[in-house]
Amino acid sequence: MGSVRSIKKNQKNQPNTPANAAGARRRLKIWVTCIVLFLAWAGYTYYVQAEEISGKSQQLSETKASLDETQQKLEQLKYEISRLQDPEYIGQIAMKKYGLYKPGELPVRIPSNESQK
Numbered sequence: 001m002g003s004v005r006s007i008k009k010n011q012k013n014q015p016n017t018p019a020n021a022a023g024a025r026r027r028l029k030i031w032v033t034c035i036v037l038f039l040a041w042a043g044y045t046y047y048v049q050a051e052e053i054s055g056k057s058q059q060l061s062e063t064k065a066s067l068d069e070t071q072q073k074l075e076q077l078k079y080e081i082s083r084l085q086d087p088e089y090i091g092q093i094a095m096k097k098y099g100l101y102k103p104g105e106l107p108v109r110i111p112s113n114e115s116q117k
Contacts, residue, residue: 095107
């Protein structure tokens with residue numbers, strides 16, 4: 001009986017039988033197919049996300065440029081507001097834009113080059 005058990009053990013441990021080899025090849029094909037499908041999905045996902053990131057970074061740079069421009073305009077307006085608090089500056093604007101002068105002041109006008117020709 002000892003020899004029968006050893007023959008059965010040898011049959012179980014033999015991986016080179018045609019049935020075992022076919023099963024191993026089938027498992028390997030399934031495994032490779034799964035890996036290829038996973039890599040294809042990962043590549044597609046990477047490509048789609050890379051395009052989205054590119055679009056978002058371009059939008060971000062445009063928004064930052066707009067923000068910088070808006071902040072610069074805000075600083076100019078704050079400076080203009082502070083200058084409008086000065087009575088002398090208001091007088092200069094009244095003279096230049098509206099031709100208003102203080103009483104007793106004579107305006108001196110210099111002819112431009114276009115009128116001389």
